[in-house]
Amino acid sequence: YSITEINKNKVFNSDDFNIISQIGQGSFGKIFEVEDKYHRHFALKKIIAYSLKEVEIIKAEYNILYSLQNLEIDLIGIYGIETRKLDRTTYAINVLMELAKCDWEKEIKKRSALKNYYTEKELIIILKKLVKTFSRLQKANVSHRDIKPQNILVFINNKNNKTYYKLADFGEAKELLNDNKPTEK
Numbered sequence: 638y639s640i641t642e643i644n645k646n647k648v649f650n651s652d653d654f655n656i657i658s659q660i661g662q663g664s665f666g667k668i669f670e671v672e673d674k675y676h677r678h679f680a681l682k683k684i685i686a687y688s689l690k691e692v693e694i695i696k697a698e699y700n701i702l703y704s705l706q707n708l709e710i711d712l713i714g715i716y717g718i719e720t721r722k723l724d725r726t727t728y729a730i731n732v733l734m735e736l737a738k739c740d741w742e743k744e745i746k747k748r749s750a751l752k753n754y755y756t757e758k759e760l761i762i763i764l765k766k767l768v769k770t771f772s773r774l775q776k777a778n779v780s781h782r783d784i785k786p787q788n789i790l791v792f793i794n795n796k797n798n799k800t801y802y803k804l805a806d807f808g809e810a811k812e813l814l815n816d817n818k819p820t821e822k
Contacts, residue, residue: 649717651731654681661740663806665695670736679716680737684730685723692720692728699732705777710770713737713790713805734805737790741802744791763802770804 654671657678661668666684673679686692696718703715714735721729738744748754755763767789774781781788781804788806793799 649719649731649733651681651719651733654679654733656681666730671733678736680734682732682734684732686728686730687726689728692730695730696720701779705774705779708773708777710773711766711801711803712770713803735792735803737803737805738793739791740787740805741789741791742786745786766802767804 651671654673657670657672659667660670660680666682669681669683671679671681684695686695699715699718702712703718705712706714716733716735719731719733721731723729739747745755771781771784783806788804790803790805792801792803794801
């Protein structure tokens with residue numbers, strides 16, 4: 638698959654990707670580094686759901702995130718969602734995403750161990766970008782509701798070797814009505 642094919646349809650076949658290694662685990666699933674036939678690397682989140690209602694709730698998270706991709710804000714890229722029925726009551730949901738270097742919590746711990754602490758200027762730059770992201774989310778009537786270092790991912794631009802940060806994990810996100818009350822989704 639090309640990225641545009643995946644983006645256009647939001648559907649992909651996880652069998653077309655080779656698992657390199659497990660890179661994370663959360664309460665809702667495991668995250669793997671995967672590679673496609675063109676040797677491009679992605680993150681693949683594998684989630685198990687035990688009812689169609691659970692499937693719809695999980696897919697709603699990624700549909701919120703996917704719908705925000707054109708806002709030009711720092712959100713993790715979603716390339717596709719795949720749902721597979723495993724048996725009568727169990728489903729696997731695979732989400733193909735942009736691959737990060739690590740989450741911000743791991744980066745903070747790594748820098749701390751090296752005594753390479755963030756400067757005030759660095760933190761101001763990072764926080765300004767995040768505030769811009771939160772502001773644009775608010776204008777799009779989306780509330781993230783789970784802001785923490787583990788949900789801020791660290792990326793390295795290979796062209797200029799600069800570090801940048803993107804918001805991830807919209808599991809607690811809600812779309813807001815015009816009167817700013819969360820919708821029941």
